[in-house]
Amino acid sequence: MKLTNPEKLILSMLASLHERLEIETETAKLISDAIYTGNTWALSWELTGIVGDNADPNPPAVTEVANYLDMWSFLEEGVAALSPEVRAELDAAVLGAKSFPGFDGNDESEHYSIAGFLVGPLKRFARFADRDLNSHHPTLYRYEAMYAVFEPMRKRLGLGRPLTQGELSEILSA
Template sequence: MELSDAEKLILTMLCEVHQHLDIAGAVDPKFVQSALHSGNTWGLRWKYGALYDGNARSDPPIVKEVVRILDMWSAIEDGYDALQSLDKDRVAASISPRQCEVKFLGFDSDTEFEHANIASFLIKDMQRFPKFAGRDIHSHLPSISIYRRMVRAFESLQKLIGKGRLNTDQLIALLNENTGPRCNFLKLV
């Protein structure tokens, strides 16, 4: 949702009045302010969809990309956590030695700021992807090119497994998509 500067100012002022008067209502003024200040106004449509007519524009492509990445990492972590110890050992023996933790560590907040901002907003403000809540999701290393390769492989696997859990071989295949120059987001635990 694109808002003019004047609309943002009006909404911010209305939120402040709403909070100052301690008005209880269906709209959370803190959430609205967070969406406005972080540039994630698409989140208003997600949270308050009933307030919009049916012809609202679709989400920005970068939002869709971040959601796909977070979905993939949720599936990777769930699959890995469900493995027996011997299968975890097999994963460790089969993946690149530069990988260090089977855990989503986020995006580089310097070079991938938009991705990091959207992920943070989804997790903290929208309370989506609770698995990642409370984590520092700023990897401090560029990760998006690796995540894009992993998502392509993940989407192919999803066609085969549907909503089922990833097995050992599928996890190994996905984790081996990390062909970056150094360990940037994987550490075996």
């Protein structure tokens, strides 16, 4: 949802009034957090009854982050489902992280902020909730390559089947 500066100011003042009057409402907190972090797209996700279904489409970075978090959820579940022997084979065959390292807070700050908002205030992708989402190194180029391999597989994974060792290896090696 795109807000003009005057709309942001009005909503921020109303949220401040809620806080000052000690009116506890998650909606006011969400609005305030979304405005202050630049994640106003989240209002369309959480407040469809207020904002409506005709909200602006997600910014491309929001779609990317949601896709990457979804991919990493499947990757981590797949790795966790491996036996210790097969996990050792995967570790030997594939270099790099086997769990979500996050986004670079300096050079990928938009993606980092979106991930933090999805995991934090929106309470999506709960598996990442207690983690530092700052990788401290660029990750987008790798996630893009990995997602290109994962996306065709994604359609077959909706039935609760974890990724196989071969699939994990293929994605993580991209």
